[in-house]
Amino acid sequence: MTALDPFDSAAELQEALVRLWTSAANREQFLANREAWLATESLSAETCRKLRLLDAVQLQRFADGLLRKRLGQVRQLLPGTAMRLGPAFPARFIAWARSSPPGDSQHHSDDARQFALLLLRDGPGRELKDVLRWELLQLRLNQQRTGCGLLIFRHDVRRTGRAPLPRRFLIAVWWIAGRRARPRLWMLP
Known part of the structure; x- marks a missing residue:
């Protein structure tokens, strides 16, 4: 020592x-x-x-408080996913977060991204899969400095507050150019 x-x-x-x-x-x-x-x-x-x-009780209480804080911030970043999973969302997130300590920087975005990827690997239904892909795209666009891409959806993911999502074939196209440029996103048709 x-x-x-x-x-x-x-x-x-x-x-x-x-x-x-x-x-x-x-x-x-x-x-x-x-x-x-x-x-x-x-x-x-x-x-x-x-x-x-x-004190063991205080240590556990503080750790549980940090998990609830992480849950709240991830719920804000993945609102459509949280709505679709309902009461299962907090239980699944906390079970995952207990074994996944937060990262050093931008840990709330990292938490949301890693949790969404875990949910995608679990093979969700098509509607939840579209919502997860849409919210992952939003997270990427908030951090990406340059790039472009295209995603195809089977549901109208712009209406994540509705349940069920309207079935509608959509194509999302985006590009970001330069440090000060904002992402451009189009939904076709």
Whole structure:
């Protein structure tokens, strides 16, 4: 264990807490045997002392609060998917998120993208598949700087608030050129 100045010690404690809050596996190992977990982490004596004082109920409550926050932000990014899955959406997202810690940057967009891709791999019905592809396209357009593409839909994905979606063959064409350009999107016909 190393001796750190107070600022470094606070940063080290914060990093350890973030690992415990966002990783169910780390949290379970820590709560099952704190000393064994601390021995594997190479933390200063002061940080270890503070982590030994953590209350298990408060640790779990805070971790659950972070999961609910992630759920809310992903629900905003995938509104059509959330509407179609209904009560299954939070349960499925939280089950996935417990084993998928957030990324370092733009983690809400990354969460939404990874969760949508997981749902696509599960082989959803055609309507949900179109909604997922549409919302993935929206996420990509919000982050992409250049590019173009074409997607074909069997449902009118512009009306994700309606259930069921109207059956309508649509073609989405987009291009982005330059850093300041906005995405252009056309729905044909």
